Amino acid sequence: MYQYTDFDRAFLAERNAQFRQQVERRISGALTEDEFKPLRLMNGVYLQLHAYMLRVAVPYGTLNSAQMRKLAELAERWDKGYGHFTTRQNIQYNWPKLSDIPDMLDALAEVNLHAIQTSGNTIRNVTADHFAGAAADEIADPRPVAELIRQWSTDHPEFQFLPRKFKIAVTGSPNDRAVTKAHDIGLRMVERDGEAGFEVIVGGGLGRTPMIGKVVRDFLPRADLLPYLEAIVSVYNLLGRRDNKYKARIKITVHENGLEKIRSLVEERFATLRAQFGGVDQEMLKGIEAQFAPPAFHASDSDDFQAAYDSDPVFRSWVDTNVTAHRRDDHAIVSISLKAHGKTPGDATAAQMRVMADLAKEHAYDELRISHEQNVILPHVPRAALPRLHAALKTAGLGTANIGLVSDIIACPGMDYCALATARSIPIAQEISERFDALKLEHEIGDLKIKISGCINACGHHHVGHIGILGLDRAGVENYQITLGGDGTETAEIGQRAGPGFSADEIVPAVERLVLGYLDLRASADETFLQAYRRLGPAPFKALLYPEAREKAA
Amino acid sequence: MPRQFTPKVVTANALIEGDVVYLTSRDDWTRLLHEAEVLTDEAHAELRLLEASARHHEAVGVYLADVKLEAGIPQPTHFREDFRRTGPSNYFHGKQAESRNS
Numbered sequence: 001m002y003q004y005t006d007f008d009r010a011f012l013a014e015r016n017a018q019f020r021q022q023v024e025r026r027i028s029g030a031l032t033e034d035e036f037k038p039l040r041l042m043n044g045v046y047l048q049l050h051a052y053m054l055r056v057a058v059p060y061g062t063l064n065s066a067q068m069r070k071l072a073e074l075a076e077r078w079d080k081g082y083g084h085f086t087t088r089q090n091i092q093y094n095w096p097k098l099s100d101i102p103d104m105l106d107a108l109a110e111v112n113l114h115a116i117q118t119s120g121n122t123i124r125n126v127t128a129d130h131f132a133g134a135a136a137d138e139i140a141d142p143r144p145v146a147e148l149i150r151q152w153s154t155d156h157p158e159f160q161f162l163p164r165k166f167k168i169a170v171t172g173s174p175n176d177r178a179v180t181k182a183h184d185i186g187l188r189m190v191e192r193d194g195e196a197g198f199e200v201i202v203g204g205g206l207g208r209t210p211m212i213g214k215v216v217r218d219f220l221p222r223a224d225l226l227p228y229l230e231a232i233v234s235v236y237n238l239l240g241r242r243d244n245k246y247k248a249r250i251k252i253t254v255h256e257n258g259l260e261k262i263r264s265l266v267e268e269r270f271a272t273l274r275a276q277f278g279g280v281d282q283e284m285l286k287g288i289e290a291q292f293a294p295p296a297f298h299a300s301d302s303d304d305f306q307a308a309y310d311s312d313p314v315f316r317s318w319v320d321t322n323v324t325a326h327r328r329d330d331h332a333i334v335s336i337s338l339k340a341h342g343k344t345p346g347d348a349t350a351a352q353m354r355v356m357a358d359l360a361k362e363h364a365y366d367e368l369r370i371s372h373e374q375n376v377i378l379p380h381v382p383r384a385a386l387p388r389l390h391a392a393l394k395t396a397g398l399g400t401a402n403i404g405l406v407s408d409i410i411a412c413p414g415m416d417y418c419a420l421a422t423a424r425s426i427p428i429a430q431e432i433s434e435r436f437d438a439l440k441l442e443h444e445i446g447d448l449k450i451k452i453s454g455c456i457n458a459c460g461h462h463h464v465g466h467i468g469i470l471g472l473d474r475a476g477v478e479n480y481q482i483t484l485g486g487d488g489t490e491t492a493e494i495g496q497r498a499g500p501g502f503s504a505d506e507i508v509p510a511v512e513r514l515v516l517g518y519l520d521l522r523a524s525a526d527e528t529f530l531q532a533y534r535r536l537g538p539a540p541f542k543a544l545l546y547p548e549a550r551e552k553a554a
Numbered sequence: 555m556p557r558q559f560t561p562k563v564v565t566a567n568a569l570i571e572g573d574v575v576y577l578t579s580r581d582d583w584t585r586l587l588h589e590a591e592v593l594t595d596e597a598h599a600e601l602r603l604l605e606a607s608a609r610h611h612e613a614v615g616v617y618l619a620d621v622k623l624e625a626g627i628p629q630p631t632h633f634r635e636d637f638r639r640t641g642p643s644n645y646f647h648g649k650q651a652e653s654r655n656s
């Protein structure tokens with residue numbers, strides 16, 4: 001993985017020293033909150049409902065064990081012993097004191113981590129396919145390019161005050177695991193005539209006005225990536241609306257101006273910029289690529305694996321749901337579920353973080369990933385190590401076999417923490433996962449993505465959930481709306497609202513009716529919820545949600 | 555007819571800890587809603603809000619929150635204020651877990 005240069009270290013040290021002084025001036029009263037707020041936001045510090053929150057970037061979702069241990073140390077020393085992994089490959093600490101945050105940032109810098117541009121109207125943490133470098137379907141590892149984008153966008157003088165925040169996601173596989181179509185810019189690696197390049201998608205996003213991104217360039221040679229990205233962001237910087245916060249994202253700019261106009265402006269700007277870059281970015285990329293060389297894989301005998309798989313049903317169930325094919329037959333990709341039934345989606349204790357770090361070091365070439373689905377990935381595990389790995393995970397409460405199933409729910413922090421939320425998300429996720437665990441039907445139900453947001457900003461990606469749940473405040477009471485048929489992959493679609501919302505007491509039974517009803521509606525056990533929904537349309541699913549309406553109509 | 559003024563408290567988050575605080579009639583901040591000064595007069599409430607807002611070296615995001623009086627003790631009227639007074643529902647953290655001042 002990428003090793004910081006002296007330049008990177010000096011830059012981070014200087015930024016941290018500046019922020020330390022800014023915090024001191026705030027505490028001494030030399031800075032008002034109005035003066036301080038933009039400064040803290042540049043460094044990932046929010047003020048939430050009960051405390052400050054520090055959002056730390058995990059660039060393109062990649063960590064080594066030393067970094068994961070440092071995240072555990074922060075949780076223990078300066079927080080309440082846990083951290084929350086988010087849908088944008090960040091980790092959030094919910095309880096830091098303002099006066100401690102400079103020390104936390106210095107501790108992170110020891111392992112090349114930071115919180116720069118995890119908030120504010122800047123280019124945010126660049127996210128990537130969490131199976132990058134390991135997936136069997138991959139054209140090339142997207143992380144060198146993601147690191148190049150991180151370096152280019154960090155402290156980019158032209159892009160520190162964009163009309164609104166700006167999120168970029170990149171994937172090297174045709175199967176989109178990075179939700180690229182719901183980002184301001186999505187990059188999908190594609191091949192043409194044997195050459196790898198990018199399909200460039202622009203103007204996707206969820207939130208108040210959900211939109212699927214549009215292809216602005218169907219094939220961009222890899223060498224043109226940075227000047228092209230700079231062209232898009234600079235066109236947006238001039239054209240994006242600053243008069244209305246809710247119309248300021250690039251999705252609205254594209255919508256209001258039309259894709260054709262955006263495309264011609266971008267191409268025009270690109271023609272100028274391309275000459276100015278002069279290839280220096282490609283030289284840097286070469287250096288970065290060398291650092292993302294795959295580990296020295298050692299051959300793995302699969303006898304131990306097969307014996308355990310044949311004899312241990314708990315292990316077998318875990319392998320069937322949580323293990324994905326690796327590009328080497330004798331290795332596997334392991335998804336560690338942070339969705340134990342009844343627990344908070346995406347939370348890990350300091351002790352669990354250390355267990356995952358140790359296991360990565362021992363069995364997985366020292367690599368970990370954070371997924372946008374709030375789980376942790378060990379991307380390279382020799383198959384022979386799987387039984388021991390599973391046993392260790394189980395002991396640490398990390399052995400839940402539910403990846404991609406009903407209880408693998410994305411949930412934003414909601415009104416339990418977030419100052420913007422209109423309702424809680426976490427308790428709904430906890431109740432749904434407990435309910436389906438009690439029914440013992442998860443594996444029979446199969447692939448089903450439930451995603452919950454506690455306000456219309458949609459951090460919980462509810463629009464792209466097969467079942468999306470949106471928590472709202474209706475006349476001072478929590479109320480939950482259901483959307484159906486959303487999809488965050490390469491066949492992305494925005495879910496459609498099913499009908500009137502449900503109270504906090506009604507929402508879990510409503511989801512249960514919907515999911516159990518699907519079991520009767522599906523054509524076969526192989527037809528997923530989303531496939532059944534696409535085949536049958538919303539009517540039978542709405543009837544499951546609103547039986548009283550059906551009775552009235554009858 | 556003008557809308558009747560409902561009882562309120564001045565609330566904010568503490569500058570260093572970031573936790574929820576309420577203004578008392580003694581002009582200091584308390585972590586406990588039941589110790590807050592209950593404002594029943596609109597003009598007085600506006601004045602107290604202004605005074606509290608000037609204390610930007612102690613508290614952040616000062617505003618007036620609705621309360622209802624039950625046996626003379628202020629209680630939140632909205633679930634958001636109830637969570638602010640209590641803490642998150644997924645862990646026993648925050649105010650519900652703190653014994654200080656109570």
